Amino acid sequence: MSRPTMEDVAARAGVSRALVSIVYRDAPGASEATRARVLEAGAALGYHPDHRARLLGRTRTRLLGVTFDVQAPFQGDLVEALYAAAESSGYDLALSAVARTRSEARAVQSLLDYRCEALILLGPQLSASALADLATHQPVVVVARKVKAAGVDVVRTDDVDGSRQAVRHLIDLGHRNILHVDGGKAPGATERRTGYRNAMRRAGLTPVVLPGGSTEDAGVNAAQTFLKDPGEITAATIFNDRAAVGFLNTVRDSGLRVPDDLSVIGYDNTTLATLTHIDLTTIAQPTPALAKLAVERATVRLTTKTPPTEEVVAPHLIPRSTTAPSST
Amino acid sequence: MSRPTMEDVAARAGVSRALVSIVYRDAPGASEATRARVLEAGAALGYHPDHRARLLGRTRTRLLGVTFDVQAPFQGDLVEALYAAAESSGYDLALSAVARTRSEARAVQSLLDYRCEALILLGPQLSASALADLATHQPVVVVARKVKAAGVDVVRTDDVDGSRQAVRHLIDLGHRNILHVDGGKAPGATERRTGYRNAMRRAGLTPVVLPGGSTEDAGVNAAQTFLKDPGEITAATIFNDRAAVGFLNTVRDSGLRVPDDLSVIGYDNTTLATLTHIDLTTIAQPTPALAKLAVERATVRLTTKTPPTEEVVAPHLIPRSTTAPSST
DNA sequence: GTGAATTACTAGAGCGCTCTAGTCACCGGC
């Protein structure tokens, strides 16, 4: 009834258990003929190596623990990319979800119980000191959050540059009076605001920043403020997609046409932005690059004694239908 | 450098390794005093039992493997609920993500490599025969998909009843001419259409079904068809939230007011529906109940020799701001 | 035709736990 073991395969192929191990690990030391015979015996029995036992015997587990928010589509993309990146480096992934009723500390502990060699935390909310504390035991890579914690690697996108690209795109379309709705105290808000301000000044334009936030409601509020006194504004860069969608809906309800009367750019390229009836121009964070770097940092830290680094990846603009040339 | 083992704790507490095992398993056979001393020694060393070794030694792994779609918010809710349900039954969860570049077969294989005792598959796309095949080796519980496969347990909500509730809600609000936009060949579409038809007929009303689908675009198309000839229609039940959002936007763009001129109900209660500027009345599937049943079925099948069952849970309506009393 | 190198394989100790089968007090009953 129970699954076949290496012993069973060995018996069937008429070789020792050790040889079976060699074959399944793709290690040198077996002739082609035997290799084929062993694999055939294994297939006939429906044998699959027991991952746990395999890891136990080895000093290295080659397991990377990943915590992610089960409700964040952006992190879903990252997880997918991490699987690919880990595989090509010969590592395996262990997932641990974070949710309202399951804290990050809890998720991390469960990963450690499974003997993960390194931790990759997606957009963690843990304090810098908690992160530093974790990093004393194994490599810790924080993805998509700017944080300064001792011994912790950080992989993130360049938010200042992302905002710059958004502004650049609008200027190229002929816009001169461009608004920015900021993200309040959300992570990345400061950088995105700075990127916007710098790009505007460099182009000789006057920055106009409206207080906002990271939710649809924040976008709605900002839009209402904006509509009271639109001035000469013909375009807006919004902190993130969620706020942009709220902003978009409110502005359209008031009779303004997007993109004819007003161009709008979001940030994050979430699934929200890709919905056809929204089809929001936005700034995308390159998940494959982030994932590749995260795995790379984790494995490098595991094998060599190098100090942690902060890797910053360039985001890129995805033009969709909410931006158009200025009509003025 | 490496993590402390049971041996280390035993040495520090001055007892045998076996006793430490007893204490950490909360098994009988240790005095209160020793128990405290061992736990203290463990804490001092920062000891945590190695999950892998623990499972190896045991016949049962008490591990439930879960596959989920990393982009589906509804499944995110389920995963969260599954953690809670598994814990209270003394089981642990192993997560394996399904994504565009990571097939379900792949995800399942990885779970089996980790010696999961049972598989819980969230909204799987695998064929009935593939599912039946899997079920010959270990219990398989399919959640949120109606499927007839030999030896496979199914836990899902009653889609017929969900649709019935939606129609009932509208009738209670005074609506008589109610439209249904169907889900094409998406899972659940037939049941939801049937529920709508039955409820309408039972109330002596005439069903009107418009072809639709499961995406925003499908909703947009259905809305355009509807707008060409609105007739006396004052309310619509849509296959799911995504289609409902597309329908909603298109209908509003045409100048119709929701809910004043038209009431709209979605299905699934996804995060999409909860966005404040959408705030869609919808039918919710009770994730905690689904999760509890899924874990229960898996563990029951594991311990007793019972035939697989199909558990059907009642959904419930969540009234939001897209439904209102009929004005006619 | 002897010794070294190479190839193909095996024996067996470990990995960090669990768990069965003990051992060794100590206690009460008669």
Add this chain to the structure above:
DNA sequence: GCCGGTGACTAGAGCGCTCTAGTAATTCAC
């Protein structure tokens, strides 16, 4: 004062692998 019972603890095998050391057989150098 002997016996069985009970509670507290230990020895050691085993889980399914990996991996180091070692053996046997062949090939090659000269």
